[in-house]
Amino acid sequence: MTGAGGDRVREQAERILADVPAWLWDGERLPVPVEDIVDSCFGLHVRDVEDMSAAPGAPAVDGGQQLSGLLLPARGEIWVNADEARRWPPRRRFTIGHELGHWVLHRTGQESLFCRRTTVQEARAVVADIEEEASQFAAELLMPRWLLVREHAACNGDIDALCARFASSRAAMERRVGQLLVGEPPR
Template sequence: MTDAKKPMAEANRISSMLNAVLGADRFPVKVDELALEYSRQCFADSPIDTIRGEDLDGFDGLLKANKARSKWLVLYNSATPSEGRKRFTIAHEFGHYILHRHQQDLFECGDDDIETGDNNERDIEAEADLFASTLLMPLDDFRRQVDGQPISFDLLGHCATAMGYR
């Protein structure tokens, strides 16, 4: 068994690559395109093959492997009115793909999935959330946007808008 991947480290590694290829003005992250291309380039034997929105009753997103585990599907709830929330859900499912796909072949994620393990196991939902938030709003870019300004709701709103959260 391989060592567990660290959510922030994985997201920061991908962010560093995006910074090198696209530069600092690369926001908001086109997470659907990123997940498809990154998985094809790095995991050609088992990439994310499809990302699509559907009206999902009872959950926000899903990551599922085919029977051969040679392709993965990401679904997100298209009924969600917030484009930022849809992007976060795709990033969350991409996080499961990067961090947890060797543990199981189906992830169904909704508001009730606050904790998936007991006190002795890692909480994979929290890890996928941490990966998603770090990928979509990396700390280095947040620092660049704040740049010594006093923290206020207006400043945080500006950062959220720049990152595509609203």
């Protein structure tokens, strides 16, 4: 995501990281403690859940698909797919960051999004934009540009080393490095 919307998302993530109390995170230590930030700074509880369809208002998913996470604003909870979290811990971190992105960026607007009448095509475009913003927020939060630039130089661009330092998946790291350091447009 580029342009004014992308700048807004980046600025929000940077503001949150700047406001994290020093006792929780010093702004340098890796990986960024996303679950501690969600809990201590936002009062949100992260729950690893075996059956994501049990969430109040959980959307129906097509066969073979599954939900990675859900934000339940009224409960102050982020639900994370427990099976996926066990198999891919970096994915769990990204999911938590993504759902925090919804909390920070979309919480007040989301209620009206599902209440207003729109065409199916308009609704899909809005949902895609919201999901992309939440994913960009997660990337900005978990792989802040100042730390990524520093660590990229320190390990000579070794993606596996970066993944280990940031507790990130390879796919998320390659995308982030491409956006920040190689100049590739976001996918």
